[in-house]
Amino acid sequence: MAEKVKLFVNGQEVEVESGKNLIDAIGAIGIEIPHLCYHPALGADGNCRLCLVGIEDGRPPLVPACKTRVAEGMKVQLDTGKIKKIQQDIMEFELINHPIDCPVCDQAGECKLQDYYMRYDAQPSRMTVKQVLKSKKLDFGCGVVHDQERCVLCARCVRFTRLITKTGELGIVNRTDYARVEIFPGRPLNNRYALNVVDLCPVGAMTSQDFRFKQRVWFLTKSPSICHGCSKGCNIFIDHNREKYKDDIIYRFRPRHNEKVNGYFMCDDGRMTYKLENDNRLLGAMIDKRETGFNEAVEAVRRELSQAAKTVILVSPNASLEQMYALQQFAGTINAQVSGFSDGYIKNGDGDDFLIQDDKSANRATFHLLGIDDTRAGFDTAVAGADLLLSFDNDLSLSLPQTDLDQLLGQVKLITVGSRQNDFVTKASIKLPVASFSEDSGSIINCDGRLQRYDAAVIKNEPMPSMIAAINMLGGGIVSHQEAREGLQANVPKLKDIDLDQVPGDGIALTENEVAHVAA
Ligand code: SF4
Numbered sequence: 001m002a003e004k005v006k007l008f009v010n011g012q013e014v015e016v017e018s019g020k021n022l023i024d025a026i027g028a029i030g031i032e033i034p035h036l037c038y039h040p041a042l043g044a045d046g047n048c049r050l051c052l053v054g055i056e057d058g059r060p061p062l063v064p065a066c067k068t069r070v071a072e073g074m075k076v077q078l079d080t081g082k083i084k085k086i087q088q089d090i091m092e093f094e095l096i097n098h099p100i101d102c103p104v105c106d107q108a109g110e111c112k113l114q115d116y117y118m119r120y121d122a123q124p125s126r127m128t129v130k131q132v133l134k135s136k137k138l139d140f141g142c143g144v145v146h147d148q149e150r151c152v153l154c155a156r157c158v159r160f161t162r163l164i165t166k167t168g169e170l171g172i173v174n175r176t177d178y179a180r181v182e183i184f185p186g187r188p189l190n191n192r193y194a195l196n197v198v199d200l201c202p203v204g205a206m207t208s209q210d211f212r213f214k215q216r217v218w219f220l221t222k223s224p225s226i227c228h229g230c231s232k233g234c235n236i237f238i239d240h241n242r243e244k245y246k247d248d249i250i251y252r253f254r255p256r257h258n259e260k261v262n263g264y265f266m267c268d269d270g271r272m273t274y275k276l277e278n279d280n281r282l283l284g285a286m287i288d289k290r291e292t293g294f295n296e297a298v299e300a301v302r303r304e305l306s307q308a309a310k311t312v313i314l315v316s317p318n319a320s321l322e323q324m325y326a327l328q329q330f331a332g333t334i335n336a337q338v339s340g341f342s343d344g345y346i347k348n349g350d351g352d353d354f355l356i357q358d359d360k361s362a363n364r365a366t367f368h369l370l371g372i373d374d375t376r377a378g379f380d381t382a383v384a385g386a387d388l389l390l391s392f393d394n395d396l397s398l399s400l401p402q403t404d405l406d407q408l409l410g411q412v413k414l415i416t417v418g419s420r421q422n423d424f425v426t427k428a429s430i431k432l433p434v435a436s437f438s439e440d441s442g443s444i445i446n447c448d449g450r451l452q453r454y455d456a457a458v459i460k461n462e463p464m465p466s467m468i469a470a471i472n473m474l475g476g477g478i479v480s481h482q483e484a485r486e487g488l489q490a491n492v493p494k495l496k497d498i499d500l501d502q503v504p505g506d507g508i509a510l511t512e513n514e515v516a517h518v519a520a
């Protein structure tokens with residue numbers, strides 16, 4: 001538990017966490033100090049001066065809150081006439097050359113300049129001189145498009161490339177009205193986290209080529225979730241919208257703060273995996289390339305299962321804890337072998353020492369927790385003599401060489417249950433469509449052993465059954481996520497003390513939990 005200190009804010013006594021600066025400490029109890037250049041991940045730069053506050057202890061009349069740590073008994077003034085005048089002056093100053101093209105700006109609706117103007121200025125412009133014009137659409141590389149006219153020169157983007165990615169592609173050149181953010185000639189952004197500058201930019205000066213002009217942000221529903229792009233499990237917001245006469249569509253993934261997993265950031269590849277949720281979806285059940293009803297296809301699968309001499313269930317390393325448990329129970333009832341073979345999801349050497357992991361699947365750790373074998377040798381043993389392969393969203397074509405795959409498909413009948421079309425699914429004789437992770441709930445364990453929970457974000461016009469519902473229809477016996485969670489808690493020692501319905505927002509470290517359990 002962090003130590004607390006007592007402060008007086010505008011004469012009112014409050015208790016805040018010690019060791020923090022005034023912006024973060026007071027912000028945590030719901031009192032905002034306006035700021036543009038400060039960001040908790042980038043530290044205080046002190047360049048915007050919007051956070052000036054008064055401290056009654058003999059310091060200079062006004063100090064930047066971003067650079068001032070809280071101290072016991074500190075008396076902080078946020079609303080004197082002088083401070084209000086400074087905030088208004090800074091807003092006027094920032095807006096002298098600002099194009100005010102909010103109607104066509106992606107940031108409108110989540111723009112600090114807009115918000116602060118309305119809150120601290122709200123005066124018409126007094127400027128009669130011509131504005132300084134700058135570039136409106138500079139391709140900075142990595143899908144980042146820069147609008148120099150909108151920039152407030154807070155240097156967050158510049159500091160991101162220096163402090164976080166340590167690639168230093170951005171800098172501020174020139175002075176006064178002509179100062180602007182630039183890349184070095186012929187040296188565009190070249191790092192795998194570049195799109196984070198779009199989130200960091202407090203105004204609409206850094207935009208995403210992918211998202212530009214696609215949606216007004218106030219129409220987007222922002223649902224918390226977990227990225228499934230690799231085993232890090234970065235916390236994200238799924239921003240989605242159901243436009244009139246259309247389906248619920250995802251427009252972007254954005255990082256969601258979790259100090260225990262991804263801080264404030266996510267990688268660009270993971271950010272773009274939102275497209276997998278929208279595109280190339282399996283939208284209907286199929287038997288032998290013929291579209292059919294879901295129930296009819298389920299009956300066909302049940303018939304195949306009853307006639308098969310040996311069935312192998314292939315589990316995806318992206319399946320949730322609940323789904324894997326339900327599949328294990330299902331395998332028990334039909335006497336099938338279970339394999340999680342998915343070597344092709346691992347790209348050795350692709351990871352880095354920040355967020356990106358070699359393993360491009362979200363939940364391989366659960367294989368190990370539940371004792372699901374994911375080795376090639378285990379898979380070969382399982383499929384020896386098998387005549388039916390039931391794949392649950394595991395794209396085996398990533399893991400098996402083509403000749404081995406062809407040989408296997410000559411031996412077994414393939415049935416797939418999944419959310420997406422791919423070359424492997426095309427080869428299946430029966431295909432059952434199910435909800436994708438953004439339309440379902442579940443728990444996953446990341447590469448560091450942190451258990452995290454996500455809930456359904458997107459609700460399609462014609463929702464697919466959840467994978468657990470599909471498994472149950474095939475004869476699995478687990479009827480709901482709730483039942484799977486209760487079963488997991490009762491049968492998996494590591495989860496014994498964890499209420500899977502009450503996983504905290506920042507997750508639970510399973511190893512810590514085990515230690516706590518042993519110590520108790
Ligand atoms: S582009 Fe955005 S983040 Fe970068 S300095 Fe300008 S306002 Fe700040």
Ligand code: SF4
Pocket residue numbers: 227228229230231232233234262266267268269270271355356357
């Ligand atoms: S590091 Fe992994 S989990 Fe995080 S955003 Fe990238 S792909 Fe997603």
Ligand code: FES
Pocket residue numbers: 034035036037038044045046047048049050051052064065066067
């Ligand atoms: S946030 Fe303190 S000076 Fe910019």
